[in-house]
Amino acid sequence: MVGVSERVGTNGHGAGAAVADAAAIDDVSPASQIERDALDHVWIHSSGWSDLADKGNLRVFERAEGSTLWDVQGREYFDGISGLWVVNAGHGRAEIAEAMATQARKLAYVSSASFTSAPAARLADMLAELTPGDLNRFYFCAGGSEAVETAMKIAKQVQAMRGFPRRYKVIARRGSYHGMTMGAMSLTAIRNEAYFGPFMYGVSHVPHPNRYRSDFGVEGEQADIMAARYVEQEIENQGPETVACVIGEPISSAAGVHVPGKVYWQMLRDICDRHGVLLICDEVINGFGRTGTMFAIEKYGIVPDIMTVAKGLSSGYAPIGAAIVRDAIYETFQEKGEVALGHLLTFGGHPVCAAAAVKNLEIFADEGLVAQAAEKGEYLAARLEDLRAHPTVGDVRGVGLLHATELVRDKATKASFHKDSPFTKRVAQLVMDRGLITRVWNVIHFAPPLVATHAEIDRMVEIVDESLTIAEGEFAAEISA
Numbered sequence: 001m002v003g004v005s006e007r008v009g010t011n012g013h014g015a016g017a018a019v020a021d022a023a024a025i026d027d028v029s030p031a032s033q034i035e036r037d038a039l040d041h042v043w044i045h046s047s048g049w050s051d052l053a054d055k056g057n058l059r060v061f062e063r064a065e066g067s068t069l070w071d072v073q074g075r076e077y078f079d080g081i082s083g084l085w086v087v088n089a090g091h092g093r094a095e096i097a098e099a100m101a102t103q104a105r106k107l108a109y110v111s112s113a114s115f116t117s118a119p120a121a122r123l124a125d126m127l128a129e130l131t132p133g134d135l136n137r138f139y140f141c142a143g144g145s146e147a148v149e150t151a152m153k154i155a156k157q158v159q160a161m162r163g164f165p166r167r168y169k170v171i172a173r174r175g176s177y178h179g180m181t182m183g184a185m186s187l188t189a190i191r192n193e194a195y196f197g198p199f200m201y202g203v204s205h206v207p208h209p210n211r212y213r214s215d216f217g218v219e220g221e222q223a224d225i226m227a228a229r230y231v232e233q234e235i236e237n238q239g240p241e242t243v244a245c246v247i248g249e250p251i252s253s254a255a256g257v258h259v260p261g262k263v264y265w266q267m268l269r270d271i272c273d274r275h276g277v278l279l280i281c282d283e284v285i286n287g288f289g290r291t292g293t294m295f296a297i298e299k300y301g302i303v304p305d306i307m308t309v310a311k312g313l314s315s316g317y318a319p320i321g322a323a324i325v326r327d328a329i330y331e332t333f334q335e336k337g338e339v340a341l342g343h344l345l346t347f348g349g350h351p352v353c354a355a356a357a358v359k360n361l362e363i364f365a366d367e368g369l370v371a372q373a374a375e376k377g378e379y380l381a382a383r384l385e386d387l388r389a390h391p392t393v394g395d396v397r398g399v400g401l402l403h404a405t406e407l408v409r410d411k412a413t414k415a416s417f418h419k420d421s422p423f424t425k426r427v428a429q430l431v432m433d434r435g436l437i438t439r440v441w442n443v444i445h446f447a448p449p450l451v452a453t454h455a456e457i458d459r460m461v462e463i464v465d466e467s468l469t470i471a472e473g474e475f476a477a478e479i480s481a
């Protein structure tokens with residue numbers, strides 16, 4: 001097959017430049033060849049092809065250790081976003097690799113339709129000790145979107161089994177992200193109607209608690225209270241007898257890392273109980289120490305009916321997630337005897353993935369990673385306060401190792417930058433050039449592995465500081481100082 005890089009190579013521009021800074025088109029070094037293969041055949045999600053090809057943004061990674069990654073060109077990067085809020089225990093954990101290899105030799109696969117495996121049973125038992133309240137039953141799957149699909153189907157089926165077949169609607173929040181399979185995407189606020197609509201029927205999106213830019217023009221805890229009241233109004237508007245569940249991340253990363261006060265989740269728990277609506281907490285990013293507690297919802301003193309997890313469950317060493325339900329939900333299935341959940345995933349509870357997750361959780365316990373995240377989170381928060389001196393840093397917020405700074409053109413009006421504005425793109429380029437991997441949209445994310453050192457946290461913040469200073473100089477005309 002003639003690859004894109006060869007075709008472009010013949011007219012002397014395009015992908016040639018890509019790889020290139022890296023290498024001329026006739027460069028046959030192994031690194032260059034791997035980059036050409038990537039450019040020719042791998043569908044890399046968010047970067048436009050021309051960004052990869054023309055702007056030299058292609059990065060093909062080869063190895064990693066702790067919080068550091070190296071690409072095939074030997075360039076070094078600090079992982080400021082733990083892959084994608086995934087690698088909580090850090091890169092290069094030989095113990096996890098060994099546990100997976102041992103499991104693959106012993107038993108690589110068994111059908112999850114009728115059976116389970118020893119590592120999946122061990123994992124469920126370990127998790128039951130860690131999850132809040134009576135969240136004791138685990139439906140394993142292969143990632144976050146599947147966990148959300150599973151949770152939503154459990155909610156709908158259990159409502160019907162309890163005598164409420166008309167309760168099919170789902171309330172999610174604006175700014176939310178719950179995955180990209182069609183059901184999960186229907187709950188995701190940033191969904192592309194033009195390409196993929198119509199979405200799942202019966203989903204509505206309500207305001208997210210946001211103390212920096214409240215939809216209700218109020219401040220502090222009042223913003224949380226108003227956002228919670230809106231959920232109740234939405235349930236009443238839709239008709240409580242039609243609503244199956246409400247879903248939200250305890251602290252939403254996608255919505256910009258706003259940390260609601262206790263009152264918000266306590267109100268939601270109460271509202272859902274009064275209206276017979278199930279409450280789903282999506283801990284796909286929040287879970288496994290990210291926010292300085294094992295699960296973020298622990299901070300709020302409530303227990304959701306269903307919780308979704310993935311990402312940090314194995315710290316990314318294997319694709320695994322779960323929908324976790326309280327005893328009462330599983331009891332409904334037990335009472336109905338033969339009725340199974342209308343759902344089956346071939347790779348749910350995969351033994352090798354479960355073995356990776358078990359070892360990951362053992363590392364969490366041995367190294368006190370949750371406590372480390374809490375302590376380092378406070379350190380990071382203090383360092384980030386310095387960034388407020390920048391004319392474009394409107395807000396700094398977060399908890400544990402889940403933080404963000406919000407970029408604005410004008411602090412007084414809070415006029416924001418579009419996530420793809422030339423300014424944010426320039427900042428993104430500058431941080432990448434300085435060896436920091438993170439996401440720069442209208443917020444900059446700070447979410448390193450829980451093993452990151454104070455010195456690494458310092459460097460991460462310094463790189464953003466330096467990059468903002470340069471970009472603010474270049475775009476001075478667009479920014480109100």
Ligand SMILES: Cc1ncc(COP(=O)(O)O)c(C=O)c1O
Pocket residue numbers: 084143144145146148177178179180249253282283284285310311
């Ligand atoms: C809160 C939340 N839920 C669900 C998902 C979907 O997870 P996955 O990409 O593993 O399908 C994500 C992904 O980032 C997420 O952030």
